Amino acid sequence: MKTHVRVLVIGGGVVGVSTLYHLTKKGWKDVALIERTELTAGSTWHAAGLLPLFNMSYTVGQLHKYSVDLYKRLKSETGQDTSFHVTGNLRLATSRERMDEYQKYCATANTIGVPFEVIPPKRVKELWPLLELGGSPETAAIIGALYHPDDGHIAPADLTMALRKGARTGGAEIYEHTEAQAFTRTAGGEWQVRTSQGDITAEHLVLATGNYARQTGRMLGLNVPAIPVEHQYIVYDESAELKAYRAGGGRELAVLREPDQSYYLREERLGWILGPYEKGAPARFADGVPDWFGRSLFPGDLDRLVPHIEGATRRVPALEHCGIKDIVNGPISYTPDGSPLIGPAAGVHNVWLNEGHSFGITAAGGSGWQLAEWITEGEPGIDMLAVDPRRYGAYAGKRYTVKKNEETYRNVFTVHFPDEERADGRPAKTSPVYDKIDARGAVWGQRYGWERANWFAPKGVERKDAWSFRRSNYFAHVGNEVRLMREAVGVIDLTPFTKHEVTGPGAEAWLDNLVANKVPGKVGRMALSHALTRKGGIRSEFTITKIADEHFYVVSAGAAECYDGDYLTRALPKDRSVSLRNITNARGCFVLAGPKSRAVLAQLTDTALDNDAFPWLTAKTIEAALAVDVYALRVNFVGSLGWELHFPIEYAHNLFDALFEAGAGHGIGMVGMRAMESLRMEKSYRMWGSDMTPDYTPFEASLDRFVRLKKGSFIGKEALERQLTAGVPNRFVTLEVHEVTDADPLGNEPLFDEGGRMIGRATSGYYGHHLKKSLAIGYVQAQFAPVGTELSILILGQMKRATVLRESPYDPENLELKA
Numbered sequence: 001m002k003t004h005v006r007v008l009v010i011g012g013g014v015v016g017v018s019t020l021y022h023l024t025k026k027g028w029k030d031v032a033l034i035e036r037t038e039l040t041a042g043s044t045w046h047a048a049g050l051l052p053l054f055n056m057s058y059t060v061g062q063l064h065k066y067s068v069d070l071y072k073r074l075k076s077e078t079g080q081d082t083s084f085h086v087t088g089n090l091r092l093a094t095s096r097e098r099m100d101e102y103q104k105y106c107a108t109a110n111t112i113g114v115p116f117e118v119i120p121p122k123r124v125k126e127l128w129p130l131l132e133l134g135g136s137p138e139t140a141a142i143i144g145a146l147y148h149p150d151d152g153h154i155a156p157a158d159l160t161m162a163l164r165k166g167a168r169t170g171g172a173e174i175y176e177h178t179e180a181q182a183f184t185r186t187a188g189g190e191w192q193v194r195t196s197q198g199d200i201t202a203e204h205l206v207l208a209t210g211n212y213a214r215q216t217g218r219m220l221g222l223n224v225p226a227i228p229v230e231h232q233y234i235v236y237d238e239s240a241e242l243k244a245y246r247a248g249g250g251r252e253l254a255v256l257r258e259p260d261q262s263y264y265l266r267e268e269r270l271g272w273i274l275g276p277y278e279k280g281a282p283a284r285f286a287d288g289v290p291d292w293f294g295r296s297l298f299p300g301d302l303d304r305l306v307p308h309i310e311g312a313t314r315r316v317p318a319l320e321h322c323g324i325k326d327i328v329n330g331p332i333s334y335t336p337d338g339s340p341l342i343g344p345a346a347g348v349h350n351v352w353l354n355e356g357h358s359f360g361i362t363a364a365g366g367s368g369w370q371l372a373e374w375i376t377e378g379e380p381g382i383d384m385l386a387v388d389p390r391r392y393g394a395y396a397g398k399r400y401t402v403k404k405n406e407e408t409y410r411n412v413f414t415v416h417f418p419d420e421e422r423a424d425g426r427p428a429k430t431s432p433v434y435d436k437i438d439a440r441g442a443v444w445g446q447r448y449g450w451e452r453a454n455w456f457a458p459k460g461v462e463r464k465d466a467w468s469f470r471r472s473n474y475f476a477h478v479g480n481e482v483r484l485m486r487e488a489v490g491v492i493d494l495t496p497f498t499k500h501e502v503t504g505p506g507a508e509a510w511l512d513n514l515v516a517n518k519v520p521g522k523v524g525r526m527a528l529s530h531a532l533t534r535k536g537g538i539r540s541e542f543t544i545t546k547i548a549d550e551h552f553y554v555v556s557a558g559a560a561e562c563y564d565g566d567y568l569t570r571a572l573p574k575d576r577s578v579s580l581r582n583i584t585n586a587r588g589c590f591v592l593a594g595p596k597s598r599a600v601l602a603q604l605t606d607t608a609l610d611n612d613a614f615p616w617l618t619a620k621t622i623e624a625a626l627a628v629d630v631y632a633l634r635v636n637f638v639g640s641l642g643w644e645l646h647f648p649i650e651y652a653h654n655l656f657d658a659l660f661e662a663g664a665g666h667g668i669g670m671v672g673m674r675a676m677e678s679l680r681m682e683k684s685y686r687m688w689g690s691d692m693t694p695d696y697t698p699f700e701a702s703l704d705r706f707v708r709l710k711k712g713s714f715i716g717k718e719a720l721e722r723q724l725t726a727g728v729p730n731r732f733v734t735l736e737v738h739e740v741t742d743a744d745p746l747g748n749e750p751l752f753d754e755g756g757r758m759i760g761r762a763t764s765g766y767y768g769h770h771l772k773k774s775l776a777i778g779y780v781q782a783q784f785a786p787v788g789t790e791l792s793i794l795i796l797g798q799m800k801r802a803t804v805l806r807e808s809p810y811d812p813e814n815l816e817l818k819a
């Protein structure tokens, strides 16, 4: 065994071996993998081998697509057969909501180039003759289906062996029966790994330990929110009907999914494999995998399976005549949102996670591809935020993760509405004035563990969402909140914002090197600033305010607390000239905005609020009601006159009550996140994570005014300069979508030119309640960006006309903001 390698991968399941393979493809040959027993001994050996391309996430969809493409060529590359059966994959629909879900998915599939067809019942029957279309009281009628001709199923162990062969050919070494038992950081900054076979030192560690993710993480002081859940499938004996069908020349049937009955079904040696996602499947191993488990399985739980067997048998009567040969019940790793954890582990140097895979056979190729790029080049090639481990923070503790993972598992096949807010593990983090906001009719949602009011139900209106892909029960109420903000004054509780304090003699120069904009030099000035990747993409957005000399207040998205905190911490200079403090929980934030906001705030403070004394884009430390040391920032995300009041958290109640008392005569009211979405869309304000991602540079995002190429060096500058020379390929646009009656754009819709060629994608969309326009924002090839260009956008299967508008269709001159 080698004693030193550049990268040591821990875990010999399909995910670890794929990472190893891809590292060698990147030319890193001095890499090794250790496996505590034998390759595939974790969850990989018993997986059903399905490779569904279907995934609602733009990022995960790209990873899955890469995998399927790779697996098709692995045999010719390595000589190892992987038993990839390209049978296609058929997802049935028995409701309009399900068809809407497929159509929403298809929009994303278009943007990432995944082939699919939406097909009518007649074609379903042609593809799957052994299936009942239904239409009786027992069996719901199929109204259509989504068909992927390109995917199918594979033999997981053979796939792993093919990747192993490829990795070895590329120079990698694999040591089985070698367990990682402890990690220590060497004086030189490398990792010394104590294994059951001796020590290995490595520059980088990749953790790909599947069900062991939590205990591996613990050895490094990490809280990895990956806890497995029981998952079972049934293996049936040979089916006479299937044999007859195949004997008659029928081709292997597509993998079948009936989400409304929560199961998948595929052929297996002239019999069947039936896999349900049941209610009540328990999380396992929250405290670690016990020694006795090894390569074992759990006993089958037939009671949980019965409703799905019955549902599947009604759809495919041939099942009725087949005996059950086996029940496979194994641990399947899960995370609270169901997506894997791929990327750097927060707070530790050169430790990378490739954990939490619930569709690991499908995702192994793509996750290895991107992680290898990240390790070898310092950055991934695509926007990986949706799978970045740092999308979770400390809030994702053991109990939260158990609850959420069980909930995610049982919802694998439920309709994934864009406005869905699941109930488990809530409320977790709340603003101090949660009860007061609740008393005003809040209908709550959750992000990054925080409760946030999505909208407010007036008296007599049920406080409940009717989730939908279309305008729903809250549409009119959200509209009223938008008008309240535009015409009078509203309050939004944005306490979850991520807040950092940066102080010290080196603070300004340090921040200046991190972002593309010029950091404010004068006390009371602020700058919207973007931290870029080395490739010039947007990684973070910070509002940087100079509070005092050598003292900056840095605000970013609430969901970016760990992601941004980790980035800032890693970037800190070693000379102690800068100190960084995460004060997210020490300060709350109320947005007070609308034409009457000045009149309201004036009653609470002696600070002059007129334009001369307190202009737009400036900040002051003020007293407001009894609250002292309030950072009042004259900016907001809704585009009206207003302030963000960032106050010491202990004043939350006092300030909240005072605002409502002072605002009573002005009609003050609460405004929720959905109204904020509408308001920001009317101003073309880009949202970090959807409209601003590493996939696009600030030039593409038309944020040129926040880039100071002349100011000196900053991360990403060279890439921006290169892009300027070569030409900016895409441009940000705001679109009015025409003839929308009930389904507004929501993001991830493809955009087409007049000839029907795809030329871009929407990244967000919403109904602009004040403008009374359906709006989308996104990116198009630069030649389609001029105002007035006519395009088309595909929304839920319907092509709609769209026109490029001038940026910020509401108040383009910012007169209201400057009022």
Ligand SMILES: Cc1cc2nc3c(=O)[nH]c(=O)nc-3n(C[C@H](O)[C@H](O)[C@H](O)COP(=O)(O)OP(=O)(O)OC[C@H]3O[C@@H](n4cnc5c(N)ncnc54)[C@H](O)[C@@H]3O)c2cc1C
Residues within 6 Å of the ligand: 010, 011, 012, 013, 014, 015, 016, 034, 035, 036, 037, 038, 039, 040, 041, 042, 043, 044, 045, 046, 047, 048, 049, 050, 051, 178, 179, 180, 181, 208, 209, 210, 211, 212, 216, 231, 232, 233, 328, 329, 330, 331, 332, 333, 354, 355, 356, 357, 358, 359, 360, 361, 362, 363
């Ligand atoms: C019943 C069932 C059916 C499934 N069907 C499908 C399917 O059809 N399609 C699909 O995409 N996915 C499916 N899955 C999920 C799939 O099995 C997993 O996502 C995938 O196997 C995860 O691979 P992995 O490499 O991350 O983990 P694993 O395969 O569990 O590998 C992790 C490895 O790490 C090793 N290890 C742990 N700790 C250490 C240590 N300290 N030192 C050294 N080695 C260590 C373990 O021994 C293990 O071999 C299914 C899962 C189940 C339970």
